[in-house]
Amino acid sequence: MSQVPPLRGSSYTPEQIRRNRLIFLGLVLVLAGLVAFCTLGPYDTKDQSATLKAGDCFQNIGTEKQAKTKKLDCTDPHADYKVLKMDENAVVDTLSCSDVPGTTGSLTQSGSGDWFVVCFKDNDEKAKK
Secondary structure, eight states: OOOOOOOTTOOOOHHHHHHHHHHHHHHHHHHHHHHHHHHHOSOOOOOOGGGOOTTOEEEEOSOSSSOOEEEEOTTSTTOOEEEEEEETTOOOSTTTTTTSTTOOEEEEEOSSSOOEEEEEEEOSSSOOO
């Protein structure tokens, strides 16, 4: 294998150039991986409240004032609440869940085309650590 002389005005050897190219390629791959992770990452922040049904369990991934639900298996340790009733035709008010036994809270949505009330309680089935 013949040695390639360094470029004029350059003091880099072919090995140094190859190593620098590999480092650059590695950095590009790491950056591409980070972009892919941030875009497609494991954090699904889409609200799933409108898809809940009686018997489903969920975790609030939003705030207390602006809840966002993530539907989970009831045995999941993060499934904090269990849906007792989902009423898509309800008049949305603070008394919508008053007739549902065991209710400890409710989620309501009105306005943007979807009108519903979700009555829920604490999930007793979640896995104990």
